[in-house]
Amino acid sequence: MAEIVLDKVTKTFADGFEAVKEADFTIGDGEFFILVGPSGCGKSTLLNMIVGLEDISGGELKVDGSVVNDIDPKDRNMAMVFQSYAIYPHMTVRENMAFPLKLAKVDQDEIDRRVNEAAGVLELKEHLDRKPGNLSGGQRQRVAMGRAIVREPAAFLMDEPLSNLDAKLRVQMRTEIAKLQQRLETTTVYVTHDQTEAMTLGDRVAVLRRGEVQQVGSPKELYNDPANLFVAGFIGSPAMNLLPAELDGDRLRLPMVELTLPEDVRSRLAGRSGADLIAGVRPEHFEDAALVGDKLDDGVTFDADIEVIEWMGAELYAHFGVSGSASEHLADLAEDLETVGMSGGDGATHVVARLDAASGATEAASLPLWLDTSRLFLFDPATGENLTRRAASAPTDARTDHQPA
Amino acid sequence: MRGRSTSDRMLWALGTVVVVVYALVPVAWLVSLSLKPAEEITDGKFFPRDVTFDNYTGASGVFEDDQFRAAMINSIGIALIATLLAVTLATFAAYAIVRLDFPGKTIVLSGALAIAMFPPVSIIGPLFNMWRSFKLFDTWPGLIIPYMTFTLPLAIWTLSAFFREIPWDLDKAARVDGATPFQAFRRVIAPLAAPGIFTSAILVFIFAWNDFLFATALTSTDRARTVPAAIAFFTGSSQFDFPTGQIAAASVIVTIPIIVMVLIFQRRIVAGLTSGAVKG
């Protein structure tokens, strides 16, 4: 049980590369905390600094109030699950799980008790005397988990623990890790590059980009109120549609439609009239106009030439193109988000709308679509800042509001 | 092998037989010579007519020879100590080279390789004089030191290749699990590098065991003379009687420890020990 405080924690590697820049947030006692971001953004480095495998170049790391910057990893009482599992191939499953306890000089009866208990929880009982080489990927993953939980550590640190499993097993283990963490109530820091994993598992999530923390918040906050363009584009699947927009007084021109901005948004955009902006629309904020009913007046309606339809059963994804693209502002972002669609330089933008399954949308036909204007996001194309952010006007906690300059 | 045609397999078998025969005929000849009585030695026949163990246990046999017995003890002692020291040192050195980033790392490695390529015979003269002033001449350390010098580079290279194969995450995992750096090395890394340790142990042992150059140049009595050198000092019962039979017997005996070493360690040189550390 531990509260972990990062106070401007910075990592500069020997070659001068700054992998983590002033990470500044608090991981609450018993919290399931996620570090998410594209690969190479410094997640593992940050985790390794917390566990003590990497030196901290600047700032302070506090666990339960005391600074641990210079404490050896063996004395931090944290357990780690590695992406490669890092289970010891020359030891049996039982020996692997008992290893940290042996080092801590726990007596043999207690070791047996704890190993058996953990093996029971993780359904490894019948494999205790086997070598890891003969186990399946999922079983090895459990052994790595088992080695972590037998210690009853102050915190669990997991570095992409599920990324080596196949998709089905990954979803299954995800649920099991969530259940386990709920039961043990141990502070957990979990690293992943998969936003779905981050959103489903985390109590709170920190989004990283190029070593900088973009936003810290609950999955809901990140989704509904992203601090900037990067978080908006990274969180959510299918991703938010990003379109070029032009502000003209209280009117906003999108490639497919022109609309009047709601009052509260307008006041926040004061002084930007005539500016180019980037508009963000989540796929579910489109709807088949025929199905909207009385909310029709809260948005705008336009005709879209549907190209492809993906029918998912409960809903359907309608894909259509609009002319005009914000790609010149998004190239940088697209690179980080590892998406290709965004920076398609042909002057058109690909849009995904998530419609009710009852929609009569058909491929290669025009369909009146409704856009919920109250849910529209607007971003500053230069800084990426979310101009429509609700929390921005009244930040509750400075730590959760860390924004890049 | 499945899918190979019969003629393919025949060719393989033939090749194998040729190589094995080529390698083993001299050894078989040696065994045969050592089992022949003195008068048959020069008869040019491959198989001895009357098999005798005189050359081993007879009155003039090698086992009755004080010089040979002393040489045997020297050989075993010197080779084992040199192996132990060289492998221990090489293990730490290789680990440091693989795991730590220190300036001059490549210089250490290439320097080690340079030493391995250095012809030993070129330092025999100076070494002879130095050893006499240091009182190392004709002592066990006097041989152990040069053996270590010439085997360490090879051992370091072999071991660093093995250490490189071990995922670094295991080391990190052990540290997080509560191990000191030394515990992580001893309980996780060293066991995984065991095949490499045994491989280099065999190499060092064979070098020390078979060495003739240093053994003749740096020894003068039974105090430190090893078997390869001692064999050269065998004398027949008379000036005109060359002790071919005894030399053959001694040579056979001297190969036995090597074979035993290899057989013991071969079972431990199982590669793929690290499989299972990472995902399957």
Ligand SMILES: Nc1ncnc2c1ncn2[C@@H]1O[C@H](COP(=O)(O)OP(=O)(O)O)[C@@H](O)[C@H]1O
């Ligand atoms: N030892 C190192 N020296 C220099 N740069 C490093 C080192 N380790 C990692 N990096 C760099 O730091 C960045 C962050 O790496 P990492 O934390 O592993 O990213 P990820 O978010 O994928 O886990 C990467 O760009 C990587 O190239």
Ligand SMILES: [Mg+2]
């Ligand atoms: Mg990583």
